[in-house]
Amino acid sequence: MSTALTLYNSLTREKETFTPLVEGHVGMYVCGPTVYNPAHLGNCRTFVSFDVMYRYLMARGYKVRYVRNITDVGHLTDDGEDRMSRGARLEQLEPMEVAQKFSNQFHDMLRMLNALPPSIEPRATGHIIEQIDMVREIIANGYAYEVDGSVYFDVAAYNSANDDRYGELSGRKIDELLAESRELKSQGDKRSPSDFAIWMKARDGHILRWDSPWGEGFPGWHLECSAMSTKYLGTEFDIHGGGNDLKFPHHENEIAQNVGACHHGGARYWLHTNMLLMNGRKMSKSDGNTISPEELFSGDSPHVSEGYSPMVVRFFMLQSHYRSTMDLSDEALQAAKKGYTRLLEAWNLLQGLEAKGGAQNGTVGKELTEGLAAAYAEMDDDFNTPRALARVFELVTRINALQGGQLSLEEVSAETLAAFKEGLGRLLFDVLGLKDEAASGGAEQEALDKAMQIILDLRQQARADKNWALSDQLRDALNEAGITVKDGKEGASWSI
RNA sequence: GGUUGGGUGGCCGAGUGGCUAGGCAAAGGUCUGCAAAACCUUGUACGGCGGUUCGAAUCCGCUCCCAACCUCCA
Numbered sequence: 001m002s003t004a005l006t007l008y009n010s011l012t013r014e015k016e017t018f019t020p021l022v023e024g025h026v027g028m029y030v031c032g033p034t035v036y037n038p039a040h041l042g043n044c045r046t047f048v049s050f051d052v053m054y055r056y057l058m059a060r061g062y063k064v065r066y067v068r069n070i071t072d073v074g075h076l077t078d079d080g081e082d083r084m085s086r087g088a089r090l091e092q093l094e095p096m097e098v099a100q101k102f103s104n105q106f107h108d109m110l111r112m113l114n115a116l117p118p119s120i121e122p123r124a125t126g127h128i129i130e131q132i133d134m135v136r137e138i139i140a141n142g143y144a145y146e147v148d149g150s151v152y153f154d155v156a157a158y159n160s161a162n163d164d165r166y167g168e169l170s171g172r173k174i175d176e177l178l179a180e181s182r183e184l185k186s187q188g189d190k191r192s193p194s195d196f197a198i199w200m201k202a203r204d205g206h207i208l209r210w211d212s213p214w215g216e217g218f219p220g221w222h223l224e225c226s227a228m229s230t231k232y233l234g235t236e237f238d239i240h241g242g243g244n245d246l247k248f249p250h251h252e253n254e255i256a257q258n259v260g261a262c263h264h265g266g267a268r269y270w271l272h273t274n275m276l277l278m279n280g281r282k283m284s285k286s287d288g289n290t291i292s293p294e295e296l297f298s299g300d301s302p303h304v305s306e307g308y309s310p311m312v313v314r315f316f317m318l319q320s321h322y323r324s325t326m327d328l329s330d331e332a333l334q335a336a337k338k339g340y341t342r343l344l345e346a347w348n349l350l351q352g353l354e355a356k357g358g359a360q361n362g363t364v365g366k367e368l369t370e371g372l373a374a375a376y377a378e379m380d381d382d383f384n385t386p387r388a389l390a391r392v393f394e395l396v397t398r399i400n401a402l403q404g405g406q407l408s409l410e411e412v413s414a415e416t417l418a419a420f421k422e423g424l425g426r427l428l429f430d431v432l433g434l435k436d437e438a439a440s441g442g443a444e445q446e447a448l449d450k451a452m453q454i455i456l457d458l459r460q461q462a463r464a465d466k467n468w469a470l471s472d473q474l475r476d477a478l479n480e481a482g483i484t485v486k487d488g489k490e491g492a493s494w495s496i
Numbered sequence: 497g498g499u500u501g502g503g504u505g506g507c508c509g510a511g512u513g514g515c516u517a518g519g520c521a522a523a524g525g526u527c528u529g530c531a532a533a534a535c536c537u538u539g540u541a542c543g544g545c546g547g548u549u550c551g552a553a554u555c556c557g558c559u560c561c562c563a564a565c566c567u568c569c570a
Contacts, residue, residue, distance in 0.1 A: 046570035171499050243570030275564060282564065320509060325563065332508045335520035386510050390518035406535045468529060486533040
């Protein structure tokens with residue numbers, strides 16, 4: 001880890017060396033889900049990506065405060081036709097029950113994908129006071145106005161006072177937005193179509209409502225992130241992340257609100273993950289082009305031929321860079337499954353290897369050390385997991401060759417091998433967040449291991465006796481049971 | 497229409513000027529009682545047309561196609 005960490009900043013559209021505001025500490029805010037719908041796979045991709053960043057930053061020795069919000073208010077439309085409100089009414093659920101239900105589901109899903117929980121997971125409804133305060137500040141600074149119980153952000157006023165800053169993240173120009181907006185829906189009470197609500201008056205029948213200086217209402221669509229990132233990370237912090245689709249208007253407005261209230265744009269590095277596609281298109285419930293994590297794990301979907309375990313899915317995601325779109329397909333998942341299996345088997349073989357090189361390293365020992373360092377270095381380059389995995393697979397070949405005898409263990413020193421085992425394990429499991437789903441341990445696993453060893457010993461005896469009929473029978477029967485036997489120089493191994 | 501980002505070998509997917517990406521699949525070989533696994537070897541891929549350059553997938557121009565955003569969305 002001697003190289004510098006660089007990351008691509010959406011704000012500047014360049015890769016930059018990462019320098020935290022406070023040495024040794026990182027403040028990272030990631031836009032979490034809105035919990036009025038079941039989470040889908042696209043969400044997973046984004047949060048797995050940020051999970052890897054979180055893990056890598058920690059592995060690099062930073063103390064990270066990772067804030068990921070839950071938005072449980074503000075995205076409701078106020079026209080009385082809102083689907084979730086209706087759903088809540090039909091199921092006789094409180095809105096908070098709906099939010100809880102989908103929050104739980106979201107957490108379950110991320111746990112399965114082995115994503116670490118954030119340091120703080122604030123809810124929008126738990127920060128109404130902070131949001132109201134922020135609205136007040138923005139009004140006081142002259143960047144918002146109230147009309148009939150609603151408060152709107154005044155983009156024109158903001159722009160003239162801040163060097164035409166609006167649009168700095170998304171590359172949009174006010175004029176273009178205005179021109180476009182003419183064709184869109186009515187602007188209501190807004191002075192300008194590009195203005196946006198930061199506080200909405202609650203009409204009759206709207207369930208989620210709070211008292212405010214402007215009457216009963218609820219916070220605007222983008223305010224919660226500004227308020228909560230400021231509260232927990234300060235007016236200036238290191239990293240703000242989210243999906244690409246949030247860049248505009250969500251993040252653009254967030255910056256405007258932050259500057260409007262605190263004279264600071266919040267994050268210094270903006271990171272955006274790209275979309276997970278299926279059939280070349282963004283997943284979308286409306287046209288059926290979607291697959292839920294549950295369906296993917298179980299295989300209960302026309303889009304996949306079988307279920308894929310969460311770790312295969314995670315591995316699959318890590319094989320592309322977070323800033324690239326990724327196209328989900330059954331064929332690609334099959335490839336990921338095989339690749340991941342090969343990786344894990346090599347890892348397991350590695351545990352049984354013992355160095356015979358004494359204190360001296362040969363070529364192989366050097367390759368192991370350098371290959372691992374190269375893999376870590378790839379992570380320094382904007383969290384390039386696909387390249388890191390490419391380096392890892394080169395190491396997989398070495399491990400297999402050491403096991404198979406094509407490479408000699410005499411070329412590896414005990415010290416090197418021990419360090420290699422530890423370093424690779426850290427990369428695979430701590431940083432990339434993979435895990436061996438089969439090695440769940442426990443008494444049953446142990447019993448199975450022993451039973452298998454007995455069978456393999458019997459078969460080995462049969463082979464020694466050249467009783468091919470018996471040995472093949474054992475192998476075939478195990479195959480039928482879903483267990484593959486692999487004969488190696490050092491004896492047979494098996495996998496399910 | 498505007499903004500942003502793409503089009504890479506059978507599939508997925510890295511890669512910003514010359515140096516092997518990697519995974520899966522495929523072919524040949526080694527090993528093996530056989531098989532599987534493993535290991536070794538094999539792919540002159542960069543949407544199209546021009547241009548810059550000693551040299552371009554990589555830079556520039558034009559063009560075709562795709563996606564996301566511009567309305568809630570990871």
